[in-house]
Amino acid sequence: MRVAVSVVNALTPGESRGRPWPAPRDLAATATEVLRAMYPTHPEVTEAEAGEYAEIAARLRAVFQAVADDDIDTAATQINSLLDESRARPMLQRHDGEPWHLHFHGTGGTLAGDWAASCATGLAIVLGGEFSDRLGVCTAPHCDRVYVDVSRNGTRRFCSTACQNRVKTAAFRARGKVT
Numbered sequence: 154m155r156v157a158v159s160v161v162n163a164l165t166p167g168e169s170r171g172r173p174w175p176a177p178r179d180l181a182a183t184a185t186e187v188l189r190a191m192y193p194t195h196p197e198v199t200e201a202e203a204g205e206y207a208e209i210a211a212r213l214r215a216v217f218q219a220v221a222d223d224d225i226d227t228a229a230t231q232i233n234s235l236l237d238e239s240r241a242r243p244m245l246q247r248h249d250g251e252p253w254h255l256h257f258h259g260t261g262g263t264l265a266g267d268w269a270a271s272c273a274t275g276l277a278i279v280l281g282g283e284f285s286d287r288l289g290v291c292t293a294p295h296c297d298r299v300y301v302d303v304s305r306n307g308t309r310r311f312c313s314t315a316c317q318n319r320v321k322t323a324a325f326r327a328r329g330k331v332t
Contacts, residue, residue: 154279154301156191157213157272162312163187164210167297170315174298180207188268194249196264205265209235209272216276217299221290225280228288232277239270293320 162169163183166176177183180203188195198206212235219228235241239258247253257274258267279285279301287302289309293316302309311317 154272154275156188156268157275158299158301159187159191160184160206160210160268160272161214161217162298164207165214168295169298170313171293171295171319176207180204198264202263202265205263206268209265209269212269213272213276214299216280217288217290220280220285220288225285228276228285229280232273232280235269235273236277239266239273241270241274243274291316293317294323 164177164180164187167174181198181200184198184203184206185195188198212231216228216231219225219231240262241257244256244258245253246256256267256271258270262270276288279288284307287307287309289300289302291298291300291312292310293312296312296316298312298316300309300312311320
């Protein structure tokens with residue numbers, strides 16, 4: 154889930170914290186940076202792969218948006234398409250000196266396609282369970298970054314503390330002008 158959120162927020166244009174968030178100038182470098190932040194030994198993303206990552210990020214964003222719009226059917230349909238196209242299937246693997254661990258991609262896929270399978274599987278698990286409402290798009294004005302709410306009470310509405318503080322400050326200032 155962390156990878157899905159990070160890839161969507163880094164590779165899709167929109168708004169972030171009240172400012173325009175353009176598409177990255179160097180998709181390959183940005184994708185590499187995002188993936189290495191979580192997996193330091195991740196190989197460098199090539200220019201050819203970068204476009205595939207950007208397409209996957211846009212498709213994952215659509216899932217978050219559908220959930221935010223309370224359209225779980227559309228979100229599920231989009232996830233099912235990604236699962237099918239990426240040939241996602243659970244498989245135990247051991248590599249790079251690591252112990253056995255679970256992967257969700259088939260054999261022979263592209264690196265971006267493998268990540269699509271893993272992200273789609275994670276989102277499918279959330280959508281198919283009781284926590285489908287934990288996927289969200291920031292509700293702060295001029296911000297459309299996505300998040301997964303892992304709070305205990307499930308009431309998160311913002312992508313970050315910065316957005317939450319921005320909204321609270323604006324509300325405080327608005328109340329001060331009324332009196």
